[in-house]
Amino acid sequence: MVEPGVSTRSPRYRWVRDIPRRSLALDIVIAGLFFLMLLLVDAGSPATVLVLVVLTAALAVRRFSPALALTLAWLAASVQMLAGEPVLGGDVAILAVLYVTAAYAGPATRRAGLISVGVGALVAGVYLAVAQRGVGHLGTALAQGDIGALVWSTAMLSIVSVAVLGLSWTLGLLTRSRRNARDSRFTQYRAVEEQRAAQREVVVEQERNRIARDMHDVVAHSLAVVIAQADGARYARAQNPEAVDEALTTISTTAREALGDVRILLARLREDVVTGPQPVLADLDRLVEQMRGTGLDIEWTTTGAPAILGSGAQLAVYRIVQEALTNALRHGDTGRGVTLRLDWTADWVAVTIDNALRFPVTPATAAGTGHGLPGMRERALLAGGALTAEPLGGYFRVAAHLPAITVNAAVLPARAPGVRA
Incomplete structure (x- = not known):
């Protein structure tokens, strides 16, 4: 893993960082303005101008190459001390260089910056202590005597220097730590989202695989009925022509039901073994009464004339209602009622369940990773319909839209007491 702030270039160019061109251009412009301003403040001998030029160069490349900037800063400081120049306003650039060595540079340059803080503070302390005596060399200062005062002055100035230089380096390190923590949180967030x-993909794939157990039974049974009806109609065509129409009707109905059952992939998805008949629309009454027995207040409304649904579609409606009511009981506000609506048309049935939320949720949180919502979506999708499940204000709505087989009337499930038509 590449450490943040370290260039991904080959080892030959490790001292150079990859930064946007506009960032480098901005640094150069800032350094140019810095140089022009310092010419007005620190203009003096050619040595002063040379020091300012080198410090400006260090300031310009500090983010592009912290190692080069640190080298230029040491070069400028050395020229400044050899020339006997006083403290310049341009020395502020040294603080910026130390900051970037800790904030953006690699381990070697970062350690070099820390060493520079200690060594630079000591050198600056000695230089300033000697300069205070009005001499240009340490030997001359020692020859003046009063070595104790010189040592004391050097120590105090070194402490001040290490505080100033160390503060810049420490601020850079804190910036680096904060950036690494932010990157770590972002990486962790992406990992959680990917997980x-x-x-969710595993849940869907498991449910798709389990339907293979039901495929053989559905297809084999339906094809056997179709073949038997077709053979019977062919043999009885001469003696009883009316039997042909009746057989064709049976074949059509059976084929439509088989098509619906094959598409849903969710018939008995999580039952390892089918031990008995599966629920149909007529069983909704019993389901609603069971949920009411838990204390859930359910208002059930049915509108329109019901149409014929295949067995798989009926199972899908039952399971969607069952899962939605169970979620309302587990996660919703049971102190407020649940609304269940079945809206019939000639070709479709719309199932809507609204329940009050106990706590506010977001769509991302509502998606979850369990079997419930993915299972409901698969049931609706593979029955030829669609399903949405999302929070709306203070409520959570599950809405499914499933197709019917024909426009013929079907048996309406017996409504529980208090249900409005």
Whole structure:
């Protein structure tokens, strides 16, 4: 893993960082303005101008190459001390260089910056202590005597220097730590999101695989009925022509039901073994009464004339209602009622369940990683319909839209007491 702030270039160019061109251009412009301003403040001998030029160069490349900037800063400081120049306003650039060595540079340059803080503070302390005596060399200062005062002055100035230089380096290190923590949180967030997506894919894939157990039974039974009806109609065509129409009707109905059952992939998805008949629309009454027995207040409304649904579609409606009511009981505000609506048309049935939320949720949180919502979506999708499940204000709505087989009337499930038509 590449450490943040370290260039991904080959080892030959490790001293150079990859930064946007506009960032480098901005640094150069800032350094140019810095140089022009310092010419007005620190203009003096050619040595002063040379020092300012080198410090400006260090300031310009500090983010592009912290190692080069640190080298230029040491070069400028050395020229400044050899020339006997006083403290210049341009020395502020040294603080900026130390900051970037800790904030953006690699381990070697970062350690070099820390060493520079200690060594630079000591050198600056000695230089300033000697300069205070009005001499240009340490030997001359020692020859003046009063070595104790010189040592004391050097120590105090070194402490001040290390505080100033160390503060810049420490601020850079704190910036680096904060950036690394932010990157770590972002990486962790992406990992969690990828894990959730993978879990949802696993849930869907498991449910798709389990339907293979039901494929043989559905297709084999339906094809056997179709073949038997077709053979019977062919043999009885001469003696009883009316039997042909009746057989064709049976074949059509059976084929439509088989098509619906094959598409849903969710018939008995999580039952390892089918031990008995599966729920149909007529069983909704019993389901609603069971949920009411838990204390859930359910208002059930049915509108329109019901149409014929295949067995798989009926199972899908039952399971969607069952899962939605169970979620309302587990996660919703049971102190407020749940609304269940079945809206019939000639070709479709719309199922809507609204329940009050106990706590506010977001769509991302509502997606979850369990079997419930993915299972409901698969049931609706593979029955030829669609399903949405999302929070709306203070409520959570599950809405499914499933197709019917024909426009003929079907048996309406017996409504529980208090249900309005």
